[in-house]
Structure formats: structure tokens, C-alpha cells
Amino acid sequence: MFNTSDSLPVILICGPTDMRKSIDGLTAIVAYDLKQKPCSDRLFVFCGRTHNRLKILQWSTNGFWLHYKRLEKGVFQWPGIEDESLSLQVSPRQLNWLLDGSPLNLEQAHPKITYRYHEN
Structure with missing residues (x-):
């Protein structure tokens, strides 16, 4: 099972990616197409044409x-390309929703609450 840190940014690469690409091909997409540093503290997520x-x-x-997941049945609820952006930053929580088969904008989820204790 793949676990993410709450502090690690997650970047979804919009549109289909050739799943034959390995580390070198994917780092080239990050460096040249997205103009980002592949060696940074971020997760870069790619999805194939068939979304499985x-x-x-x-x-x-x-x-x-290089983490890889292939669904035997069903597809990932991968977002489409909106406007001219090649990537979309999401939260680790949204990535977990995506990996579980849910859409990124899961409306029935409870909002994140940070509890602060105040001393009197």
C-alpha cells in the first residue's frame, strides 16, 4: 500500500501519459514540459490513456x-485538462481518494479540522 505524507505536495499530470515510459521518460516530462524539478519533495502522478x-x-x-498501480476492473476518476494547464496540484488526501476510486471533489467527505486547545 502506498502512503503519503500530509506535507508532501502532489502534482497530477493532466492528460494521458504513455505508460511505457519509465523513470527517465517521466523525469523528462516533469523537467521539460512542466518546468519543475523532478528531484524535489513532490509526488508526480501520471495516468494512462485508458485510466486504469x-x-x-x-x-x-x-x-x-516509481510506484505503479494497475486496476484489474474499473478506472481512476482522472481529471480532464482544464484551460491551458498541464498539471494540477492536489492534496495527499485527494490523491488517496483518487487511488481508492473516488473523484477529487468528494463532497460527502468530512472537512479537515485543526483542533486548538486554549488555556484560560
Whole structure:
């Protein structure tokens, strides 16, 4: 199972990605198409044309992780391309929704609440 940190930004690469690409091909997309640093503390998420395959590129200290998930049934609720943006930043919570098969704008989810204790 793949777990994400609440502080790690998640970048979805909009549109279909050729799932034959490995680390070098995906880092090239991040560096040249998105103009971002592949070796940064971010998760870069790619989805195939049929929306049943997903890859996550992650830098870790001295090398890349490449996480891969293929659905045997169903598809990921992958967002379409809106306006001219090539990528979309989402929260780790939204990534977990996506991995679980839910849309990014899950309306029935409880909002995040930060409890603050005040001493009198």
C-alpha cells in the first residue's frame, strides 16, 4: 500500500501519459514540459490513456521511486485538462481518494479540522 505524507505536495499530470515510459521518460516530462524539478519533495502522478494504470514518481535522498498501480476492473476518476494547464496540484488526501476510486471533489467527505486547545 502506498502512503503519503500530509506535507508532501502532489502534482497530477493532466492528460494521458504513455505508460511505457519509465523513470527517465517521466523525469523528462516533469523537467521539460512542466518546468519543475523532478528531484524535489513532490509526488508526480501520471495516468494512462485508458485510466486504469497510474504511475507516481518520487525523489528520495539519492534516487527515484516509481510506484505503479494497475486496476484489474474499473478506472481512476482522472481529471480532464482544464484551460491551458498541464498539471494540477492536489492534496495527499485527494490523491488517496483518487487511488481508492473516488473523484477529487468528494463532497460527502468530512472537512479537515485543526483542533486548538486554549488555556484560560
